[in-house]
Amino acid sequence: MISLNVNPIEKVKTTKEIVYDEIKNAIFNGNIKRDQIITETILAQSLNTSRTPVREAVGDLLKDGLLVSVPRKGLKVREITPSEKDQIIFLRISIETEGLKKVIPFITPNQIQLLREIIELQREAMVNNNRIEFIELDQKFHRKIIFFAEQHLLGDILLNLYDLSRLIGHQALAKSGRMEEVIEEHLQIVEALQDMNVNQATELMEKHLLKTKESIAIVEGK
Secondary structure (H helix, E strand, C coil): CCCCCCCCCCCCCCHHHHHHHHHHHHHHHCCCCCCCCECHHHHHHHHCCCHHHHHHHHHHHHHHCCEEEECCCEEEECCCCHHHHHHHHHHHHHHHHHHHHHHCCCCCHHHHHHHHHHHHHHHHHHHCCCHHHHHHHHHHHHHHHHHHCCCHHHHHHHHHCHHHHHHHHHHHHCCCCHHHHHHHHHHHHHHHHHCCCHHHHHHHHHHHHHHHHHHHHHHHCC
């Protein structure tokens, strides 16, 4: 097979995909408030586009669970109930501690290095105050551990929680200093992985995820 020294053409996003990304980022950045009622018309006007791509994007966001329909009024950002937060944290602790138990006997230096590189990228995102990039990298860090452990069914469950976990993560990052704490907690988990210390790694992961829950409570209690 002949290999040419050319750069592959990047796929151009459709208007619907651009609209979807813009609304999703607005939700995660808090630019659309949780108690704010929006409509497809308002979104189309704000984005300076027609209603067709907005309607299609909204359909996907409703499926993703990021928006909910308010009868006879419009749409609003999905609000995660205290019970749902508890369930998400419970599932994540169960899945991710199991992933650590499975991966520790087989984790490689290259995999450890990759986790450290993700943390360094998180540090850059923190310096740039890029919360969306920070959360994306946070989720990548956690999913990589499950991937390395080859716990693919558990990984699928974690992926299904992805957007709801992002909503929780963005709420948690509203707490002053939480980004720095997350980086330090991730580093501690990696150190325990490198030392092959199962008990310490699982304990640190559980504390890390519970700290996210506590951070949300602090922010909401303001």
